[in-house]
Amino acid sequence: MNEIKKEVMHVGEMASGAALTVPVYRIKGRTDAPSVYIQANMHGAEVQGNAVIFQLLELLTNTKINGDITLVPYANPVGCNHKNGEYTLGRFDPITGVNWNRMYHFDESIIKPFVRECIGKTNPVIEANFKKLMIESIEEKLNHNIYGLTTGQRIAYQLQRLAHQADYVLDLHTGPISSKHLYCPEYAQESAQYFDIPHTLLIPNDFDGALDEATFCPWWSLQDAFAELGIEFSISSASINKESFTVELGSQEQIDLDVALEDAKSIMNYLQHKNVITTTGYLPKTMTRYGCYLKNYKAFYSPMGGMVDYLAEFGQPLAAGEPLARILRMDNYGDGDPLHYISLDKKVIPILHFASASVNQGTELYKVFSEYFEF
Template identity: 85%
Template sequence: MMKFSKEVMHVGEMASGAALTVPVYRFKGLGDGPSVYIQANMHGAEVQGNAVIFQLLELLRNMEIMGDITLVPYANPVGCNHKNGEYTLGRFDPITGVNWNRMYHFDESIIKPFVQQCIGKDDATIERDFKLLMIETIEQKLDHNIFGLTTGQRIAYQLQRLAHQADLVLDLHTGPISSKHLYCPEYAKESAQYFDIPHTLLIPNVFDGALDEATFCPWWKLQQAFAELGIEFSITSQQVNKESFTVELGSQEQIDLDVALEDAKSILSYLQHKNVIATTDYQPSTMTRYACYLKDYKAYYSPMGGMVDYLAKFGQPLAAGKPLARILRMDNYGDGDPLHYLSLDQEVIPILHFASASVNQGTELYKVFTNFFTL
């Protein structure tokens, strides 16, 4: 039976002075397996990851863990508790509108000077020093100048400080109404098959503020910078071994502890593959795993306002011309067209759709894989 520690991290204060806190659970690994960071619920309505962390804790405490594991549920105490009507307004700071998952930090300009210092050093040293540099950089951001930090940066940077200490990072999210899907850096494609997730998005080396990018882009850029100098430094080697994923667990505003157990086992299958846990109990399921590149992951915006009957099923190829949805426009009944069928002129896999039937012209209706292939 593994022991874990629990810490309450202070990440901010509300107007009343109420502290914003985040619970942090830690297992100390028994061996030299890779270290792992898993967080959930950075977007307030995307709660299912908390249930997955619950099930992970229940399972992990009863197995042999070889690398350090840090688990952070309720990562965003502002978003988690912010209601507007019955729903949780959790994708963005209610004051500023800034997406909570676009506030992490990466300044590419640290790479080149670091590489210059590293010429001739061995991979283990480079790995250790770059990890320290990233932690130091984020600590400097937290120990900010006189003008301060935004509410979201203070939360994000503290989470990022924990994440930079790990080799493998999983950020648990959900879509609005959604199938399960995985954001995976292109170089880590092989790992996608260890998750029981039928759809994988392969993402490039571009930092746009999200946690997965903030933790894998620095390493990828580092590898590239060495390569430009003709030096091989591989982040997929067993020594360095850096991967980050955003795991989309399904739909938001839902807790299902039984499904969470399945998702926890899927994560354990990946961790077993990476030798984080000393077991052979967790094997990925056999399934067709579809993938597409991020540039081919398309948002389809509603061509009109109206009320949507979503028709397309998630996760299966939808032929060109087949309806995604039909839109009701009762204001047109009797003197116009009250029912509009929407389709695309190419084959797609619908991955998620908007959370409400009521949409404005231009609301993001569906997100779909185009030019998809199997892994």
């Protein structure tokens, strides 16, 4: 049975002086094996990831562990407790209005000076030195920022410091009302098939503040900087392998422990493939897998206000002209058309939709894969 150690990480203070804390669970592996960092619940309403971490801890207790495993549920204690009536808000910092998952840090200007210093060094030395540099850059932000940090930055940077210590990073999220899907760096497409998730968004090397980008963009940029000098440094090789994913586990504001067990087994597939664990008990499910480049992941905004009956089935190709939804306008009953069918003139795969049936004109109604492909 593996020993699971629990720490409590202080990530901030409330006005009363009470500490904001985050639980951190660690399982120690070998120093020469790849490691993983997994966190959940950065957005307050996206709670299914906590159930998945519970199930992972249960499964990992009696699994052969090769590399260090760090798991962090309740990653954002402010977002978790940000309630309005019966609803959890917690997607945006209520003080600054910034998305909690857009506060991580990456300064691309550190890449080229680092590369110049590393010419002639071996790949293991480069890898170790770059990991150390990224951790130091976060600690510099945490400890020597003369103008201080927002609450969200202080939380995000401390989580990111943990993530930079790992080879693989999984950030567990959910959508409003959503199918399961995966945000995957373009270079890691092959790894997507080891998750039991049928829909994969392939994202470029563009940093926009999210944790997955903050932990794979530096390595991708490092690889590109070496390539400009004609030096091979591959981050998808057997010796240097760095990947980060945002794992979307379905819909917000609910947990299902039985589904969470299946999600945990899906993650175990990936960890087994990456040699973080050794087991023969997990195999990816056979399924049709669809991919879509991030530029073709489209938001569809409601053309009118009203009450929406969402019709399109998640995850299934929807032919051009088939209805996504119908909108009820009772103000038109008796002297107009109370029902309006909404469709697109191209085939898409609906991935998620707005959580409420009540929408204003211009509300983001659906997100869909366009220009999708099988892989």
